[in-house]
Amino acid sequence: MVRYILKRMMYMALTLFLIASVTFFLMKMLPGSPLKDTDDLTKAQEEMLLERYGLNDPISVQYAKYIGALVQGDLGTSFHFSNTPVTKIIKDRIGPSMQLGAQALVLGTILGIGLGLIAAVFHNGVWDYTSTTLAVLGISIPSFVFAGLLQWIFAVNLGWFPVALWGGFEYSILPTIALMIFPLATAARFTRTEMIEVLGSDFILTARAKGISEYAIVLKHGLRNALIPLITVIGPMAASLMTGTLVIEQIFAIPGLGEQFVMSVMVNDYPTIMGTTLLLAFLFIVIILVIDLLYGLIDPRIRVDGGKSS
Amino acid sequence: MTAHDFVFGWQRAVDPETASVTGLYTVSEILENGTAVNQGELPVEELGVKADGDYTFVVTLAKPVPYFESLLVTMTFLPQNEAFVTEHGDNFATSADTLLSNGPFKMTEWESTASKWVMEKNEDYWDADVVQIEKITYNVVKDPQVAADLYEKGEIDRADISSDLVDQYISHDDFTAFDENALFYLRINQTRNEALANENVRAAIISAFDKQALVDSILNNGSKVSYGALPDNYSKHPETDEDFREINGKLADYDVEAAQAAWAKGLEELGTDKIEVELLADDNELNKQMTEYLANQLQKNLEGLAITIRMVPFEQRIELDKNMNYDLEITGAGASYLDPYSWLNHFVTDGGNNMGYSSERFDHLIDQAMNDLAMEPVKRFEAFLEAEKVLFEESAFAPMYQRAKAQLVSPRIKDAYAMPFAKDYEYKWASVTE
Numbered sequence: 001m002v003r004y005i006l007k008r009m010m011y012m013a014l015t016l017f018l019i020a021s022v023t024f025f026l027m028k029m030l031p032g033s034p035l036k037d038t039d040d041l042t043k044a045q046e047e048m049l050l051e052r053y054g055l056n057d058p059i060s061v062q063y064a065k066y067i068g069a070l071v072q073g074d075l076g077t078s079f080h081f082s083n084t085p086v087t088k089i090i091k092d093r094i095g096p097s098m099q100l101g102a103q104a105l106v107l108g109t110i111l112g113i114g115l116g117l118i119a120a121v122f123h124n125g126v127w128d129y130t131s132t133t134l135a136v137l138g139i140s141i142p143s144f145v146f147a148g149l150l151q152w153i154f155a156v157n158l159g160w161f162p163v164a165l166w167g168g169f170e171y172s173i174l175p176t177i178a179l180m181i182f183p184l185a186t187a188a189r190f191t192r193t194e195m196i197e198v199l200g201s202d203f204i205l206t207a208r209a210k211g212i213s214e215y216a217i218v219l220k221h222g223l224r225n226a227l228i229p230l231i232t233v234i235g236p237m238a239a240s241l242m243t244g245t246l247v248i249e250q251i252f253a254i255p256g257l258g259e260q261f262v263m264s265v266m267v268n269d270y271p272t273i274m275g276t277t278l279l280l281a282f283l284f285i286v287i288i289l290v291i292d293l294l295y296g297l298i299d300p301r302i303r304v305d306g307g308k309s310s
Numbered sequence: 311m312t313a314h315d316f317v318f319g320w321q322r323a324v325d326p327e328t329a330s331v332t333g334l335y336t337v338s339e340i341l342e343n344g345t346a347v348n349q350g351e352l353p354v355e356e357l358g359v360k361a362d363g364d365y366t367f368v369v370t371l372a373k374p375v376p377y378f379e380s381l382l383v384t385m386t387f388l389p390q391n392e393a394f395v396t397e398h399g400d401n402f403a404t405s406a407d408t409l410l411s412n413g414p415f416k417m418t419e420w421e422s423t424a425s426k427w428v429m430e431k432n433e434d435y436w437d438a439d440v441v442q443i444e445k446i447t448y449n450v451v452k453d454p455q456v457a458a459d460l461y462e463k464g465e466i467d468r469a470d471i472s473s474d475l476v477d478q479y480i481s482h483d484d485f486t487a488f489d490e491n492a493l494f495y496l497r498i499n500q501t502r503n504e505a506l507a508n509e510n511v512r513a514a515i516i517s518a519f520d521k522q523a524l525v526d527s528i529l530n531n532g533s534k535v536s537y538g539a540l541p542d543n544y545s546k547h548p549e550t551d552e553d554f555r556e557i558n559g560k561l562a563d564y565d566v567e568a569a570q571a572a573w574a575k576g577l578e579e580l581g582t583d584k585i586e587v588e589l590l591a592d593d594n595e596l597n598k599q600m601t602e603y604l605a606n607q608l609q610k611n612l613e614g615l616a617i618t619i620r621m622v623p624f625e626q627r628i629e630l631d632k633n634m635n636y637d638l639e640i641t642g643a644g645a646s647y648l649d650p651y652s653w654l655n656h657f658v659t660d661g662g663n664n665m666g667y668s669s670e671r672f673d674h675l676i677d678q679a680m681n682d683l684a685m686e687p688v689k690r691f692e693a694f695l696e697a698e699k700v701l702f703e704e705s706a707f708a709p710m711y712q713r714a715k716a717q718l719v720s721p722r723i724k725d726a727y728a729m730p731f732a733k734d735y736e737y738k739w740a741s742v743t744e
Contacts, residue, residue: 032626040331092423255425
């Protein structure tokens with residue numbers, strides 16, 4: 001097990017390195033200058049700044065310097081946010097994104113599984129159609145429409161929640177609901193499909209024949225088997241939910257990371273682009289590792305160290 | 311605060327190491343040895359500023375500068391405390407903790423990554439007794455509809471209203487619109503597309519689109535048609551007090567017949583019946599409509615003209631603009647001080663007009679106004695009037711509109727003034743009534 005994890009971590013480092021390299025070269029192909037206020041800068045000033053930030057060096061030298069700093073954990077300093085280190089940008093901005101992402105993920109998954117279970121148990125009944133319709137709506141309505149509607153109904157008209165901005169917990173409720181609709185619908189869909197299949201299989205029939213309660217059959221024997229594909233899709237979703245979403249952040253005026261990321265690409269802020277991309281990649285890889293380990297826990301038939309389990 | 315803070319602040323602005331974007335055009339140009347210091351030929355100590363004791367600041371100008379007083383309110387000319395600036399080095403003014411202020415308010419909460427900041431009354435301000443506002447909070451809200459909703463809920467006291475929301479709020483009691491110090495115009499690059507080097511072709515483009523309809527239907531926020539290089543109510547005749555714009559009148563107006571006549575002449579001179587040009591603009595919602603409108607108007611009124619629209623992110627447009635890699639471009643300009651020169655300076659040869667415009671007549675008039683006539687206000691004003699006329703006799707660019715800002719402003723806020731340049735608002739005398 002430990003050997004497996006160590007091996008995986010080596011691969012993770014390699015993956016991160018590859019992502020860093022590819023992003024670096026792709027980013028250098030972005031058109032436009034990375035400097036701010038270029039319309040007011042003179043040629044001489046522009047030269048001086050490019051020199052200062054090492055942007056006049058050959059690409060290979062810039063690349064070597066970047067990777068060198070990266071290995072030491074230095075993500076560089078943003079060109080656009082007044083000398084702010086990229087680590088600080090991430091640190092200052094990730095809080096709201098993480099909170100919203102985690103709330104949406106947990107709540108969305110739990111409710112989604114519940115909805116999926118109801119649909120599967122009452123297969124082809126009214127409950128099934130209701131929950132399937134909800135899931136389809138959740139997947140197909142774009143989040144900006146849904147977020148806008150929520151805001152308009154519950155904040156502007158009913159006044160139950162704050163319209164926008166970021167403060168205490170009450171400010172996070174509407175954005176969480178808006179953000180959770182996609183994991184919820186996804187979880188519901190997968191749970192339903194898997195549960196219908198599992199509930200129709202032979203071992204469930206055996207369990208029923210043995211007289212085990214319907215409750216135990218559904219939750220203990222059925223759900224556990226249905227969770228595998230669900231984790232496969234929810235995991236990667238977690239990485240993107242936690243690093244912030246531009247649309248939700250703009251609609252609710254939340255100081256999150258998603259907006260910062262998009263903005264950094266728009267203005268060619270190289271260090272910030274790299275920093276946020278690597279953060280997303282890192283979260284992604286870690287989550288995939290966690291998922292692989294979870295498989296073993298949920299389904300003993302899957303063992304990470306090649307069947308030598310004891 | 312002492313005179314030394316001014317000496318240090320001004321020297322720092324001109325110092326080439328600072329790479330100030332405003333230093334070069336304002337401080338260096340007017341101070342003794344300014345340009346030489348800015349180009350690194352002389353040390354900063356040679357700049358024409360010195361402290362005579364702690365409380366007298368002596369400035370030596372390179373030449374008479376009639377608009378000097380209005381320059382002093384711009385941020386480049388504010389004092390800086392040397393010990394404080396040196397202590398914070400690269401982090402100076404990057405957060406509320408690393409900046410100093412001696413104005414009516416001080417920043418108490420701000421980070422470079424923040425979307426919210428707070429200013430509070432500065433008890434040490436020399437005129438603190440007249441300052442009534444205790445605290446001002448700013449929130450960044452990118453979606454204008456959300457800002458309006460926050461306003462309606464009473465969460466904020468002022469919200470900007472974008473063009474698409476104006477119809478919805480124009481009858482609101484708190485709706486106001488004011489002219490901004492920003493003129494938008496069509497740059498015509500004479501260096502890339504052979505056809506645009508032709509004066510008649512440029513003249514045709516300048517007068518072939520209906521600006522009133524553009525302002526009424528697309529902008530719809532109180533913006534006004536602009537007819538020259540200076541807006542209304544910016545500069546007054548030193549003796550008669552008549553407005554600059556009123557005296558020179560409409561130098562570039564919508565006139566299809568004149569446009570078509572010039573167009574026919576231009577085509578003949580070029581020996582062609584088809585001209586293709588590219589229209590460059592920032593990639594935003596407003597420009598989607600604006601570029602479509604312009605292309606439609608120009609193509610409809612000028613037969614044989616084909617326009618390709620190219621919309622790119624801001625940073626990329628600036629690069630294309632600087633490299634003069636465009637044909638037509640929607641761009642804006644503002645003034646930094648109270649003088650016609652602030653609007654006209656970039657049209658001089660190599661003054662950064664980025665469209666290859668160069669005119670001996672224009673250059674000469676500006677040179678006269680800035681040097682020989684510097685001490686003769688009336689003649690100087692007349693030279694500027696003449697210079698603006700030259701721009702349009704030579705069909706340099708196409709004025710479009712002066713932007714207005716539409717807002718919802720709470721009636722309980724009194725005496726908060728929007729400023730024409732240097733800063734957005736002045737809150738020193740502002741108050742809140744309940």
